[in-house]
Amino acid sequence: MSYEQLIGDLKNKSYKPVYFLWGDEPYYIDLVTAYITKNVLTEAEQSFNQSILYGKDSEAAQVSDLARRFPMMATHQVVVLKEAQEMKSLGDLLAYVEQPQPSTLLVINYKYKNPDKRQKFFKVLEKNSVWFESKKLYDNQVPGWISGYASNRKFRVEPKAAALLTEFLGSDLSKIANELEKLMVAIGKPGATITPADVEKHIGFSKDFNQFELQSALGNRDVVKATRIVNYFAENERKYPIALTTVSLYFFFSKLLLFHYTKDKSKQNLASVLKVNPFFVKDYEAASRRYPAGKLVEIISLLRTYDMRSKGWDGNSTSGGELSRELVFKILHV
Structure with missing residues (x-):
């Protein structure tokens, strides 16, 4: 089920007894939970019919007992279990999940961890709940x-x-x-x-000194601009570590190499293949004319070498800032 479908059902007051919200992206888990706690009950009803528990400090029996209660002067009650991945006895909720209280909305937050679907509890939970996975975006x-x-x-x-x-x-x-x-x-x-x-x-982010602008300067073989940017990086090494620079440039030049070997060079296809906004396809097209495929292989090899050097390979003791300067100079003169 998508986030939009889930919120749509909630807005239409189509409630289910159990919601299992899990995944590596907490944003949507928090949004759904907040919507339920703010909208299912009125403020007056919440005092007696809404409970928030935390997995680390709770036991399954406590959650089950709360969830099986009948609402007081309301049609529903809400029980939220946050940080459920921290609850050692979570599997003991099996009996409740098999036969949940229809007037209760039990909302289980299970973040940063994948449920083990080999376990009976999660198999039953997937079948008997609103099972919502919040995936991290690439x-x-x-x-x-x-x-x-x-x-x-x-x-x-x-x-x-x-x-x-x-x-x-x-x-x-x-x-x-x-x-x-x-x-x-x-x-x-x-x-x-x-x-x-x-x-x-x-x-407060600089629009002139950032990885995106460094990619652009190198793509255009703009020696003055690229040098100015990398010098700024070297002088602000904590904010712009070489590890970030090498990763950023690795993705840029790898995509540029992929550009060369993509037969269908229509704008939409290239945007799809390179996984970039169509607006930026023209930048890759221009850069491809300045960097033949053979040169790109050399650059990618350079990036790997400097990544290893930044981690102390071969007894390197050169600072990250100086390594960044060397790397950009070599890319521009490859």
Whole structure:
């Protein structure tokens, strides 16, 4: 079941006795749980009919006893079990899951861990509950998610701004949503477009000195710009460690190599194959003319070498900043 379907059912007051919300992405688990705790019962009803427990501090018998109660002056009661992955006796809820109380919504949060479907408890739970998996997004999916989130709130996001937010915030959707809300409040005009300048001004990320701009400078073989950026990285080594640079450039040049060997070079196909926004396909096309496939193989080998050197391989004692400078120089002159 998708998040949209699940929320749609809840909005239509189509309630089920057991909700099992699990996965590596806590954002949607928290959203669904928050919706249930805020909307199923009125504020007056919540006092007597809503309980929140934590797996580390609770036992299955306690959860089961609460869930089997009848609601007081309400049609339903809500029992939320957070951090269920920490409950040693979780499997003892089997009897309850097999015959749950129809007037109770038992909401189980099971984060950062996969349920072992070989166990009878999870087999029965999957069959008798609303089984919702919240999957972690891949990094290449995050810019699209950012655009969709903003669009739902009547804002647009420039592709470069979405890429910049992804670079600095990673794939933590809760953090991204929080920063986007700040941006939209600061801009204050629904229908407006969020730009890289807005990101820099209101969130504090540099639109000129970041991994995305380094990729762009190298893709264009812009020696002056690439050198300026890597010097900034070297002077701010804690914020821009070489490990981040090598990983970022590895993905960029690997995709560029893939570009060369993709036969169907239509914009949409390349965007799909490279897993990038179609807006950026032209950048890969331009860079491919500056880097033949053979040179890209050399660059990828360089990246692996410098990654190992940064980890002390071959007795290396050169600082990460200096290694970054060396690496960028060699890429530009390969």
